[in-house]
Amino acid sequence: MAPTTSKRAVKKPNSGAxxxxxxxxxxxxxxxxxxxxxxxxxxxxxxxxxxxxTCSVIGIAIALPTLxxxxxxxIYQADLEWDGSxxxxxxxxxxxxxxxxxxxANELQERGSISATKFxxxxxxxxxxxxxxxxxxxxxxxxxxxLPHSIIVTPAPQLDQLEKINRLKDSLVGxxxxxxxxxxxxxxxxxxxxxxxxxxxxxxxxxMLSFAVLLILGNTIRLAIENRKDEIVVLKLVGGTNAFVxxxxxxxxxxxGFGGALFALVLCTLVIAMLEAPLLELAQSYQSQFNLxxxxxxxxxxxxxxxxxxxxxxxxxAVRRHIDEIEPR
Amino acid sequence: xxxxxxxxxxxxxxxxxxxxxxLSMARGEMAFLTGHSGAGKSTLLKLIMLMExxxxxxxxxxxxxxARIPRRQIAYFRRHIGVVFQDHRLLFDRTVFDxxxxxxxxxxxxxxxxxxxxxxxxxxxxxLSKENLTPIQLSGGEQQRIGIARAVVNKPPxxxxxxxTGNLDPELSSEIMKLFSEFNQVGVTVLIATHxxxxxxxxxxxxxxxxxxxxxxxxxxxxxxDA
Numbered sequence: 362m363a364p365t366t367s368k369r370a371v372k373k374p375n376s377g378a379x380x381x382x383x384x385x386x387x388x389x390x391x392x393x394x395x396x397x398x399x400x401x402x403x404x405x406x407x408x409x410x411x412x413x414x415t416c417s418v419i420g421i422a423i424a425l426p427t428l429x430x431x432x433x434x435x436i437y438q439a440d441l442e443w444d445g446s447x448x449x450x451x452x453x454x455x456x457x458x459x460x461x462x463x464x465x466a467n468e469l470q471e472r473g474s475i476s477a478t479k480f481x482x483x484x485x486x487x488x489x490x491x492x493x494x495x496x497x498x499x500x501x502x503x504x505x506x507x508l509p510h511s512i513i514v515t516p517a518p519q520l521d522q523l524e525k526i527n528r529l530k531d532s533l534v535g536x537x538x539x540x541x542x543x544x545x546x547x548x549x550x551x552x553x554x555x556x557x558x559x560x561x562x563x564x565x566x567x568x569m570l571s572f573a574v575l576l577i578l579g580n581t582i583r584l585a586i587e588n589r590k591d592e593i594v595v596l597k598l599v600g601g602t603n604a605f606v607x608x609x610x611x612x613x614x615x616x617x618g619f620g621g622a623l624f625a626l627v628l629c630t631l632v633i634a635m636l637e638a639p640l641l642e643l644a645q646s647y648q649s650q651f652n653l654x655x656x657x658x659x660x661x662x663x664x665x666x667x668x669x670x671x672x673x674x675x676x677x678x679a680v681r682r683h684i685d686e687i688e689p690r
Numbered sequence: 691x692x693x694x695x696x697x698x699x700x701x702x703x704x705x706x707x708x709x710x711x712x713l714s715m716a717r718g719e720m721a722f723l724t725g726h727s728g729a730g731k732s733t734l735l736k737l738i739m740l741m742e743x744x745x746x747x748x749x750x751x752x753x754x755x756x757a758r759i760p761r762r763q764i765a766y767f768r769r770h771i772g773v774v775f776q777d778h779r780l781l782f783d784r785t786v787f788d789x790x791x792x793x794x795x796x797x798x799x800x801x802x803x804x805x806x807x808x809x810x811x812x813x814x815x816x817x818l819s820k821e822n823l824t825p826i827q828l829s830g831g832e833q834q835r836i837g838i839a840r841a842v843v844n845k846p847p848x849x850x851x852x853x854x855t856g857n858l859d860p861e862l863s864s865e866i867m868k869l870f871s872e873f874n875q876v877g878v879t880v881l882i883a884t885h886x887x888x889x890x891x892x893x894x895x896x897x898x899x900x901x902x903x904x905x906x907x908x909x910x911x912x913x914x915x916d917a
Contacts, residue, residue, distance in 0.1 A: 390798050595779050598739070599840070600769035601796035603762070689741050 394608070401612040415581055415617050420624025422574050423668055426567035427629050427656075433563055435654050436556045449514040449530050452541040459483075462510040465538055469514060474529050477515040483508045509540060523550075571671060578617055578675025579682075582610050586683045594689045607680040611673060618672015622665045629656055691717040691848060691879040692738065697747035699733055699903075707733035709903040711747070714910060715881065717847070720874040721908065722890045723883040725900035731883040734900070735850050738881075739771060740764045751848070769797055772841030772878075776853035778833045780825040786812070786836055787821040793844045811839040815869060831862040838869055842878070849873055851882040855889065863889055871895075 405412040453462050459482060466480035486508045491499075514533065520526050526544060534542045586593070596606050633655045640653055656664075694713040700706050708730045715721055723731050736742040737749055740756060749756040752770070759767050772793075780789050790811055794804045812818045815835040817828075825833050834854060841849055851870065855863035867882075867889060874880045884890065890897055898908035 392801050393795065393798055396795075396801075591779070592781050595781060596792065596796060597765065598741075598768065598773060598779070599793040599796055600765050600767075601792075602765040605765075605796050689739075 393605070397608050397612050401609060401616055404613075405616060412617075412620070415577070416620035416624045418577055419574050419617060419621025419668070419672075420628055422570045422577070423622055423625035423664065424628040424632075426563055426570055427625055427664060428632055429559065429563045429566060431629065431633070431654070431656065433556060433559050436552060436559065438652070438654055447516065447526060448545055449516065449526070449533065450543045450545075451512040451514060451533055451536075451539050452543070453510040453512065453538050454540045455509060457510055457538045459510065461538065462512065465536070466512045469512065469533075474517050474520060475514055476517045479513040479515075481511045481513065483510045486511065574618070574621065574668075574671045575675040575678065578614055578672055579679040581617060582614055582676045582679035583683055585613060586610060586679065586687070590687055593684065593687045597687075598689045603684055607684055610680050610684075611676045614672040614674075614676020614679070615669050616672065618668040618670065618675070619665060620668075621672070622668025625668070626656065626661055626664060691715055691719070691752060692881065693748075693750040694734075694737075695748045695750075697737065697744045697749055699730075699737060699742060700745050706903050708737075708744075711900075711903070711905055712909055713898065713905060715879060717879055718874070718877045719896065720871060720880040721882070721896040721898055722893075723881060723898045723900065724885055724887065724890065725906075727885065728902075729900040730903045731885075731900055732852055735773075735852050735881070735883055738848075738850060739773060740767060765796070769793065769844060770846050770848065772844070772846040772849040774834070774837050774841045774849070774851035774854045776856040778825070778837040780833060780836055780840075782824060782826050784824065785821065786817065786823050786825060786828070789825060789836055790821075790839045790843050792840060797844060799844075807843055808839075811843040812836075814842070814872075815839045831858055831865070834858060834862075834866060835869070838866070842873055847877075847879060849878050849880045851880070851884075853884055854882060855884060855886055860889070864892075867893060 453465070457465075462482075463480050466478045469475055470478045483506050487506050490508070514529075516526050516529055520529060530542050530544050533539055593606050633653065637653050692713070692715040694711050697708055697711045697713075698706070699708040711730075711734070713734075723734060725731055733742065737744055737756070738751060740759065744757070751767075754767070756767075781792075787808055790808045791804050794807060799807070809818060809821070812821055815838055817832060817835055817839065820828060820832065825836060828836065834857075838851075838854070841851075849870070854870075855866050858866065863886060870880050870882060871893070896908055899906045
């Protein structure tokens, strides 16, 4: 610009009135974030019902995979208990005498690969059987006890793989007195395949519903941007950067994500409370020491973080897509 | 302070808004931009604000060539220009104070400084007592003064106004103009687009007249240094 003397040169407004890029001061930056946060909360308080519905939709979407994951965790836990107590039942040959059988049980207990044995006398077994099935005197008509003596063998804890337990079983079958051995593994195996399937399902459902949350949030934020078009235009006119203009929407996304996650936690807690009693009853009928595992503090925090992260991401996508379109005209 | 060299602007629909416009305004000068509607007044202001980009020619504001300001720097550039609109463009869901504070908010000014400057600006336009009202509770003239307070709150070296008195009666209009000349007296470069010829004729400022995208009169500073 050519040097010009001003017609009514008085004092300068901005010392030097030089056009330059002044960056925001750090203190102002922090206080702006705090202000935006307050504004976001205040805005949602003004329309509590709308905020509640948005959070509950997101909450349900987060709760579904969470519940499935919880189910999975509980199955794994049950599985572990099962593994710990996997047992081999040895049915002894008919000719084995009671004393001999008891001795064998004691002998086996000395082995390093076996942590415990329990000898079950065939007469006692019959009595138990009769009592359990309320057969009463029916069994008295039998000429002789059809049940063999049996020994329940609990493998040592270091036998943590099915293969090792199977090897133990084979060695036990080789014993002279043992007619047959049975390992309670079919259920463990079935449970394994069910849990693998459920794990897959959890991932698939989790990913799909995360996308749903992103879309819901994106749409909510898009509508909010649409509603505040005038404000965005004014902010841009007075020198608001895109980051500044976007900030309230990003906060809104995080708010909805966090609120949705909170809603999901409440929902999960309710569902667990509702299912706990019947589940424990079921577990007891299987004589299982089953404890329903709820959400731990760590996983609750993880869900809140993930929810907020999803909120941030959804808002970010919406904002990136739409803020640039709104320019002062 | 403001310099247009052979600037042309053509809109996408083919309309030639400005053709070969050359214009210069000195620092601390005040001028009116007139012309019938569609003559290119708003386009000229929009080019200065970087709301539009020129197709031809060069625009220098301060010592900056606008063509060299990238998109993401536009926000920072705009902080040096105060703008007043005919429709004020106030935010009706915020208080008068918050409206005036916007240019400081976006620049990250510390809260204490904001309060001080906003009250000074409101005091200047005579509306300090209304800081807690919302714009909707104010009259048209008052709303326009809030718009002016917002435009000057960060003490920009340049003040632009697009038909600032368009909706106001003559008495309020001259009050608004008086405010503008007061800012001009403390060194702000002021450019006001208006078609209120009656008002202009009563004021001693330079008049730049546009017609069909061309400057007819007033292209050079009255001081004539640039001639």
